[in-house]
Amino acid sequence: MVTVQAPQAPAISPLEIRERTGSISISEIISVLKGEITGLHIKQAFSVEVAEEITANFIRNPGLRERKDGVPGYCIGASHYRKDAAMYFADSENARPFVEALLGNIVDPVRGLFDALKRELHDQGIELRLTRSEWGEANICRAFCWSGTGSYALQPHDDVAQVLCAGNDYELAAAANNTVVALNLYTSMPEEGGDLRIWSHKPTVADRKSQGVETTGYPYSTAYLEAVPCHDFKLKVGDIALIDGGFIHGVTSQSGNGKRRVLLNNFLGFARPDLVLWWT
Numbered sequence: 357m358v359t360v361q362a363p364q365a366p367a368i369s370p371l372e373i374r375e376r377t378g379s380i381s382i383s384e385i386i387s388v389l390k391g392e393i394t395g396l397h398i399k400q401a402f403s404v405e406v407a408e409e410i411t412a413n414f415i416r417n418p419g420l421r422e423r424k425d426g427v428p429g430y431c432i433g434a435s436h437y438r439k440d441a442a443m444y445f446a447d448s449e450n451a452r453p454f455v456e457a458l459l460g461n462i463v464d465p466v467r468g469l470f471d472a473l474k475r476e477l478h479d480q481g482i483e484l485r486l487t488r489s490e491w492g493e494a495n496i497c498r499a500f501c502w503s504g505t506g507s508y509a510l511q512p513h514d515d516v517a518q519v520l521c522a523g524n525d526y527e528l529a530a531a532a533n534n535t536v537v538a539l540n541l542y543t544s545m546p547e548e549g550g551d552l553r554i555w556s557h558k559p560t561v562a563d564r565k566s567q568g569v570e571t572t573g574y575p576y577s578t579a580y581l582e583a584v585p586c587h588d589f590k591l592k593v594g595d596i597a598l599i600d601g602g603f604i605h606g607v608t609s610q611s612g613n614g615k616r617r618v619l620l621n622n623f624l625g626f627a628r629p630d631l632v633l634w635w636t
């Protein structure tokens with residue numbers, strides 16, 4: 357006899373959200389890395405002038421291209437999503453001049469944050485570095501502008517499936533057992549929408565299998581998330597958001613003045629108690 361199991365309702369995991377205005381503190385970033393904070397939103401964390409310069413560098417960048425991996429959007433830089441290590445590191449090496457052109461020679465908030473976190477972790481006996489391999493090294497960030505139509509500019513997803521399925525050629529595979537932190541810096545925002553929505557659910561491997569997203573973590577259906585509470589980060593230019601990328605999140609559709617939504621993004625996480633890796 358075949359028994360048909362009723363689909364399991366997604367388990368609710370509480371969100372620990374912090375939102376405030378000002379400079380980002382390194383101890384807060386470490387709290388997100390340790391899984392103590394699920395979502396950290398720092399408003400006006402870097403200057404509008406710097407944001408505008410990076411956005412201008414994005415728009416005129418010869419490395420700007422459309423994503424061809426099923427996620428609608430435009431990007432500069434490399435993504436390890438659905439790539440083996442050889443391909444990802446080759447992409448990273450090829451994209452380096454474009455990422456450098458994106459950040460230009462200004463004092464930018466990504467490198468500033470990386471250096472400050474590196475110093476603080478070093479004092480605690482922990483190394484922070486870009487992930488690397490025999491094929492090359494990751495870049496410090498990439499830039500995105502999502503172009504999904506419908507309710508979401510970027511559909512609900514988690515960032516951990518792609519790390520869990522990365523394969524043994526990646527040293528970052530070890531980070532999937534710990535909190536995978538997504539760091540987002542917003543350099544251009546539309547007038548309305550483009551919120552970062554995070555749901556109170558951290559899917560397991562079994563949840564992903566049931567949703568047919570075992571290796572990608574993308575996309576989860578609206579029906580699956582219907583009964584799950586969520587929080588919307590209302591973002592403005594110059595804001596920084598860090599989230600535990602294991603929780604399902606997405607970007608709501610945008611409207612208003614036609615300004616594009618541009619962000620710098622990367623991931624970081626503990627690979628060992630004495631090593632934090634940083635990748636894209």
Ligand SMILES: O=C(O)CCC(=O)C(=O)O
Binds near residue numbers: 551606
């Ligand atoms: O655009 C955002 O605010 C979030 C981006 C994101 O979730 C991702 O790149 O995986």
Ligand SMILES: [Fe+2]
Binds near residue numbers: 605
């Ligand atoms: Fe994400």
